[in-house]
Amino acid sequence: MVELLAPAGDLEKLKIALMYGADAVFIGGQNFSLRARASNFTLDDILDATTFAHERNKKVYVTTNIIPHNEDMDGLIEYLKALEQRNVDAIISASPFIIDMAIKHTSLEVHLSTQQSASNAESVNFWHQKGIKRIVLARELDKHQIRKLKKKTDADLEVFIHGGMCMSYSGRCSLSNNMTDRDANRGGCAHSCRWNYDLTVKGESVSDLSFSMSSKDLEALEQIPHLIDSGVSSLKIEGRMKSLHYIATVVSTYRKLIDEYEKAHEIKNFKPYMIDLQKAENRLASHGYLEGLPGVEQQLYNQRSEQPTQLFIGLVQDYDEKTQIATIEQRNYFENGTEVEVFSPNGEIKTFTVNDMKDLEGIDTPIARHPKQILKIKIPFGVEPYAMLRKR
Structure with a gap:
């Protein structure tokens, strides 16, 4: 091979x-x-x-x-x-x-x-x-x-x-x-x-x-x-x-x-x-x-x-299967309502729409605008560490 x-x-x-x-x-x-x-x-x-x-x-x-x-x-x-x-x-x-x-x-x-x-x-x-x-x-x-x-x-x-x-x-x-x-x-x-x-x-x-x-x-x-x-x-x-x-x-x-x-x-x-x-x-x-x-x-x-793009918006750090909450590190601007593609190391691609985003203190954060900010996002399916979020 x-x-x-x-x-x-x-x-x-x-x-x-x-x-x-x-x-x-x-x-x-x-x-x-x-x-x-x-x-x-x-x-x-x-x-x-x-x-x-x-x-x-x-x-x-x-x-x-x-x-x-x-x-x-x-x-x-x-x-x-x-x-x-x-x-x-x-x-x-x-x-x-x-x-x-x-x-x-x-x-x-x-x-x-x-x-x-x-x-x-x-x-x-x-x-x-x-x-x-x-x-x-x-x-x-x-x-x-x-x-x-x-x-x-x-x-x-x-x-x-x-x-x-x-x-x-x-x-x-x-x-x-x-x-x-x-x-x-x-x-x-x-x-x-x-x-x-x-x-x-x-x-x-x-x-x-x-x-x-x-x-x-x-x-x-x-x-x-x-x-x-x-x-x-x-x-x-x-x-x-x-x-x-x-x-x-x-x-x-x-x-x-x-x-x-x-x-x-x-x-x-x-x-x-x-x-x-x-x-x-x-x-x-x-x-x-x-x-x-x-x-x-x-x-x-x-x-x-x-030809720079800003599609890459976050890197997954962790995922709680019980709450369906992912911990991510923000990489580019996005906000609630953004349609997102989850791109995983196993090659699988799934999509969801961001509608529940909070900072580490549990405060609602409708807009992610701070580079490398750690955020909690609800994702309705399991994601693995190092999976990437990108705008669809």
């Missing part, structure tokens, strides 16, 4: 990703990781993460994927040994030195990061012969190239199926370095390609329109059957800095699609899955390189890239 791999920016997101259907998660520690602005995991957090995952027969991979400078190398071997002691299932690395140290000094499984842009069988087999079990392929391959490549290697292959795309070869862009002194290869990318730019000649504007250089996000629902049939080992969702609702929605959607295909060997209708993905906060999306070299329609240029 193919693995569904999800991002996790903190321990709560890790639990959500695994509960909503991921087989494994990738996380960043506080050292040697590319997402400097994510709530990266301490070593104690990593132990909590692996304990939670392994109790559910799931896996945790830790990114050690920076391209390090000399000053970044202090404590590397000690850190790798600490990850080994915390039973992480693999590290994801791009630096040959970090890879070499992990293989020499630990028994850690090593996966090659997409930062190495492995895009041909010769490159994949080179790294595989060095002791790397899994290769995360470059995002710049189409689905036919992936299938042909897999026939020429015994290495496990991991392919990105959802999330942000780099306007350069992944991680090899220096726009952020030059414009903000933030190194994209050491966790500081400022996403300069997504900024709006003016076209000028000798300092004079020649257009009323600004433009950006970024691409649409990747969304590969329709390509999943082909990738599974190609023998890919892992399908990867990007987005360690995304919201709980985004992670739950995207993971659950791909989980259901993968399960349907592995059971029936066909997907009769992709539309319900596409509708579900649109409920998550998202940017405009396309198939990236998976259907061949991207054209104009895969780029953003002067289009607005963000």
Whole structure:
């Protein structure tokens, strides 16, 4: 069976990703990781993460994927040994030195990061012969190239199926370095390609329109059957800095699609899955390189890239079956009379209308307007912890 791999920016997101259907998660520690602005995991957090995952027969991979400078190398071997002691299932690395140290000094499984842009069988087999079990392929391959490549290697292959795309070869862009002194290869990318730019000649504007250089996000629902049939080992969702609702929605959607295909060997209708993905906060999306070299329609240029939603209104903490009262943490504005969809880790979706809402002091609260306020709401059916409430 193919693995569904999800991002996790903190321990709560890790639990959500695994509960909503991921087989494994990738996380960043506080050292040697590319997402400097994510709530990266301490070593104690990593132990909590692996304990939670392994109790559910799931896996945790830790990114050690920076391209390090000399000053970044202090404590590397000690850190790798600490990850080994915390039973992480693999590290994801791009630096040959970090890879070499992990293989020499630990028994850690090593996966090659997409930062190495492995895009041909010769490159994949080179790294595989060095002791790397899994290769995360470059995002710049189409689905036919992936299938042909897999026939020429015994290495496990991991392919990105959802999330942000780099306007350069992944991680090899220096726009952020030059414009903000933030190194994209050491966790500081400022996403300069997504900024709006003016076209000028000798300092004079020649257009009323600004433009950006970024691409649409990747969304590969329709390509999943082909990738599974190609023998890919892992399908990867990007987005360690995304919201709980985004992670739950995207993971659950791909989980259901993968399960349907592995059971029936066909997907009769992709539309319900596409509708579900649109409920998550998202940017405009396309198939990236998976259907061949991207054209104009895969780029953003002067289009607005963000499509934020406020559908996610609450996270269930507890439920009393006798009183039918759920304790929830509010996430977006809603009020009595709102029709609500309960989205559960088991994939079940039920609806009800909010008509009885109180705060912790038992005071009627007809409007929920305070972020993360704890509320008591009557729900006429059982709900489980970590179920999500969203406007219908």
